[in-house]
Amino acid sequence: MTDRGHDHDHDHDHPHEAITADEHPGYYEIMETAVRELLVERKLFGADEIRRQIEVLDSRTPALGAKVVARAWMDPAYKERLLENGRTACEELGITFYDDTQLIVLENTVDVHNLIVCTLCSCYPRPVLGLPPDWYKLKPYRARAVHEPRAVLEEFGTHIPDDVEIRVSDSTAVIRYLVLPLRPAGTEALSEEELADLVTRDAMIGVIPVSYEKEAV
Numbered sequence: 245m246t247d248r249g250h251d252h253d254h255d256h257d258h259p260h261e262a263i264t265a266d267e268h269p270g271y272y273e274i275m276e277t278a279v280r281e282l283l284v285e286r287k288l289f290g291a292d293e294i295r296r297q298i299e300v301l302d303s304r305t306p307a308l309g310a311k312v313v314a315r316a317w318m319d320p321a322y323k324e325r326l327l328e329n330g331r332t333a334c335e336e337l338g339i340t341f342y343d344d345t346q347l348i349v350l351e352n353t354v355d356v357h358n359l360i361v362c363t364l365c366s367c368y369p370r371p372v373l374g375l376p377p378d379w380y381k382l383k384p385y386r387a388r389a390v391h392e393p394r395a396v397l398e399e400f401g402t403h404i405p406d407d408v409e410i411r412v413s414d415s416t417a418v419i420r421y422l423v424l425p426l427r428p429a430g431t432e433a434l435s436e437e438e439l440a441d442l443v444t445r446d447a448m449i450g451v452i453p454v455s456y457e458k459e460a461v
Contacts, residue, residue, distance in 0.1 A: 309372040310443035317427045351424045359450040361389040367415035400451040428456035
């Protein structure tokens with residue numbers, strides 16, 4: 245794959261570093277703080293301007309991506325447009341993009357499971373998912389998701405059958421990915437809003453499926 249994607253269909257039987265949060269600030273967090281303070285000191289950016297941009301980022305949540313997924317499940321024509329051009333399809337629903345990144349939507353099927361990673365840093369579809377989880381930025385996930393995706397998924401409680409291909413897509417500074425999960429069985433009678441409530445951030449990264457348990461009558 246030319247987009248730094250990786251296909252995997254095998255396990256690796258060797259010790260590995262667990263994906264756990266680091267309580268100490270990392271290199272990039274320390275550098276971000278230092279650069280931000282320097283820019284404010286040199287009056288290249290004002291603190292208010294930085295605060296407004298942070299507010300824009302904070303306003304983005306996985307609920308936006310869930311809305312996109314639910315619409316794709318309900319509307320085959322929209323789904324086709326979403327898979328063809330993720331960014332413009334999201335804009336149809338009023339989701340704005342504050343940068344020049346492309347958005348590629350990857351569909352999970354009964355034969356293929358998609359997993360998203362950024363091996364270099366933490367590139368992530370923030371306009372539709374908001375800020376990435378801490379584990380997404382950690383080196384163990386960034387390295388192991390490529391080399392042993394089945395083992396990583398198992399740690400999230402996701403078992404992928406051996407006959408299902410796992411495709412790992414590596415985000416870049418200009419290309420971001422969003423997983424379109426499989427619609428769970430038994431949801432035919434749910435509304436679009438009810439479907440959106442089922443979709444989680446982790447499902448749109450690809451580490452877990454969307455689950456649904458029908459309430460007993």
